[in-house]
Amino acid sequence: MRGARLPLFGARVGPGCRGRWFSVGPVAWICEEGAVESEAPKATTRSFTPSGFPHDYFFVGKDGSLGYRVLETAEEGVPEAQFLPGFGVALTRTTPKPGAADPFGLTTHGLWIPMRDLVGPVKPPEPLAAESATADVAWVNVEQTTVHAAPRGRRLRTLPTLSKLTVLERRGEGREAWLRIADAEWVRARDTTSPRPATPPAEALPFERWIDVDVERQVLTAYAGERALYSMPVSTGRGKEGTELATPRGVHRLWIKLRTSDMDNLENLEAQESYAIQAVPWVMYFDRGYGLHGAFWHRAFGRVQSHGCVNLTPADAERLFEWASPRLPDGWSAVLPTDYERGTLVSVR
Secondary structure (H helix, E strand, O other): OOOOOOOOOEEEEOOOOOOEEEEEEOOEEEEHHHOOOOOOOOOOOOOOOOOOOOOEEEEEOOOOEEEEOOHHHOOOOOOOEEEOOOOEEEEEEEEEOOOOOOEEEEEOOOOEEEHHHEEOOOOOOOOOOEOOOOOOEEEEOOOEEEEEOOOOOOEEEEEEOOOEEEOOEEEEEOOEEEEEEEOOEEEEHHHEEOOOOOOOOOOOOOOOEEEEEEOOOOEEEEEEOOEEEEEEEOEOEOOOOOOOOOOOOEEEEOOEEEEEEEEEOOOOOOOOOOOEEEEEEEEEEEEOOEEEEEOOOOOOOOOOOEOOOEEEOHHHHHHHHHHOOOOOOOOOOEEOOOOOOOOOEEEEO
16 A cells, blocks of 8 residues: 555565565565665554544435546546446545635545535444354344343333344244343344354364355354354345355355455446445455455345345454454555465355
8 A cells, every 4th residue: 555664574686676676575575666665664553443444435425426636626627537326435535625615535546526425424334243152142133123021021122123132041932932132031033143053164274264154144253163253244145046146155265355445336237226335345355256345335234235245344344354364464455365374264155
């Protein structure tokens, strides 16, 4: 990334670079033409973003908008880009146009867009991950569920969708299952989703980290060998199995990790609806263009929703991104697996 400080392990002259090659990792070199050796190295410590948002996100309003390369002449000359209503943009900063009070935002594509045309900023979804190793957990995956004093008993209150529950007891009453979430407080199991134990895929080494995506339950669980570490509700593809909008089943390995990635379907002329989102956060592709990533444009976690990817809340996606292999070094925007650090296994069942 521009301005990133990278560790320097050595330098040498070699083909393909008019200057020196800088060694910045075990199998990583960058040309001196794209970097400057620092005289005052500064140690950096990575920390999680409070919201899981690497940028501020907005949606384009109902009238659309235009983007300009130069702020000083914005809206006076020919625009560089057109933004359709509902498209998502990621802003790195906002500032007034010189000589005016009207603020503009700078997108991750380096274009200035008038803030009056945008809706937001988007409020990040709350993280939903729960420690699977320490408790029996569940999440409400309907619009709301009723809390009863006993199975089929008196109604006490309601809980909204995505409420996180600690399950103290599971009981069957006739043909219906119930969950006790507190003393004399019960909810219907059918209104919730929860993790279901899985065994490591045959491809996994002993104690290797891997990710289980349970399409039926719409729950993802991070494992170390046979030990479940934490789980979270997700949204997988809404298409029928085998179609383009379905999350591909099977065992895969992450083949690339990206801090952010643009996503759209604008080249698909047969699409029933168009979408474009800039800088989708914490992207981990495991099968072609299917991956795990943060999503802020819906709150339907625990239910099918996506175009085929596995959607997580941005905060949960960042946690999983930091945990999964290969590690993204400080200052990098993307990383590929190597023989030294293979991509984490992803089992979709």
